Amino acid sequence: MSILVDKNTRLLVQGFTGSQATMHSEQSIEYGTNIVGGVTPGKGGQTHLGVPVFNSVHEAVEAVRPNASIIFVPAQFCKDSILEAADAGIKLIICITEGVPTLDMLIVKKRIDELGITLIGPNCPGVITPGEAKLGIMPGSIHMKGSVGIISRSGTLTYEAVKQTSDLGLGQSTCVGIGGDPIPGTSFIDVLKMMQEDQQTKAIVMVGEIGGTAEEEAAEYIKNHVSKPVISYIAGQTAPAGKRMGHAGAIIAGGKGTAADKIKKLEECGVHIAENLLQVGAKVKEVLS
């Protein structure tokens, strides 16, 4: 077992014929992901990477029955693309694109919550269940099927955690990049809940960063609802206040959202802290043994 994606995932790619979507779709297919089609308005009827291209998600749903969608369209079209997939009845939507306006996300988030849809991202690397399916832009080769669930606001930090847990022979159940934006479709808590229920997951790594209070809220949730060990690393211990550190959501504002506050709260709630990025894998191993 795993969460969100597995061998039965039938993936649709929105913005399929663009260069980024093409490169990452090739990699996903090579990994064994079942891509059943793609959407690029105006290019319907063509074949791309061996699968059909459609003009709309609705046409694709009728023809190839996808149960998940991944979005690579430019930021200004993401609101439309996410809502299109939602309207067509797709229950798992992953938005890779960075730079979606925050006010667009306020509307999108309200709508997908009403419809009971899971949106991962935007501004995220996607989701991978090693050995089963890769829905995203992460390098498949560093992953290994195993027992550690990884949740992260950052792409490359997820890769570090993945590499370390693979090198130590622990492997991963599922890795979920929830994205670096202030209004993510899915929160740490949503994924923690799934990983707590997943039998394959024996320990959970939660990689957070400065900005907002998502880690503090997750800490409170872990204390009350998660019995599996949780190991956390928080990036941005040296970040100055008031500056946006790359990710739209990574900013210490009004004295709130510092790494120190997050670490303190996580520790109080029984989460194991990896003081440094280099210690994530070792900490998991220590906690599990």
Place this chain on the structure above:
Amino acid sequence: MNLHEYQGKELFKKFGLPVSKNKVITSADEAVNACRDIGGNKWVVKAQVHAGGRGKAGGVKLVNSPEEALEFANQWLGKRLVTYQTDSNGQLVNSILIEECTDIAKELYLSAVVDRGTQRIVFIGSSEGGVNIEEVAENTPEKIIYEPIDPLTGPMGFQARKISRVLDLDAEQAKQFAKMLPQLTDLFITHDLSLLEINPLVITQGGKLHCLDAKINIDSNAIYRQPEIQAMRDPSQEDPREAEAALDDLSYVSLDGNIGCMVNGAGLAMGTMDTIKYFGGSPANFLDVGGTATQERVSKAFKLILADPEVKVVLVNIFGGIVRCDLIAEGILAAIEEVGVSIPVVVRLEGNNADIGSKILAESTAKIVGLNNLEDAAKKAVELSK
């Protein structure tokens, strides 16, 4: 992106909100005429910089004659204002706002933000204005109201009444506020704001609500659809290197250490800074070179990092992932050649073909140390920075 107070007030005016009669001047010889055009015999002169705390730093003054306004303009235009929110260099004053003086009966606080917790635009109001709102929140939380706006309904009349009660408004002022709340929301949404703050919102001696200050931040992700806002950008208020990086689509933040950092991915860039600190060094910057570390991007990144005279060593940390590390290594070498980097460069490559990548770097003639392990690379960079 931030706006100046005068730009915020232009937007306020456009959306029907009450602001003082004012003029903006960019040279001192406009001061006297500006005062005469506004009329009256008392004015407030305010240095325009992207930072709070101007009053305490001497950047805001009540003047009783146009000549005094002229003196203030001469004192500040072209100078740098240092406040508790700026660094020690301060911010350049290149414009001054001259306003008709408002007789204040009471100061209140009002702001709107995108709240990450409720995932709504939330209005924050308090009867305690003109002070640090975080302190009010800490010491007297009962004096603050947080009112989220439902995207479906927009701001409702009852919500204006709820806020009015906490602001302690009389019946007339509450009526005025009921008009202002939709105007403010409209401004917030129309221009993709991330923060709108009026501190203070005042009640005048005449009993009217009046916006005495205007602080506005705009969501950078939405700038592409805000041409009017784009035209308001004032590069003189931004760190020159950060502004240049933004033009090249690189994310850069200056820090005060001496180890230049070039990393792919924002999270890993922060993680790298933390690792440097952990081993006793000090990062000179945050820099996310992006997912595809091509020669072109790496060259631009080197130029940015080397423009900081404090930098003694550069640590490049790339988690190659999908892009092959040998290609990245060649790109880095070509960039070093192109830019003419003379200080040591420590490169950590991880991902596909990392070994070949490190070998390419090791065999080069440049002062480069290639390593596959972040711990070794960070330690080496710290050692070279001492």
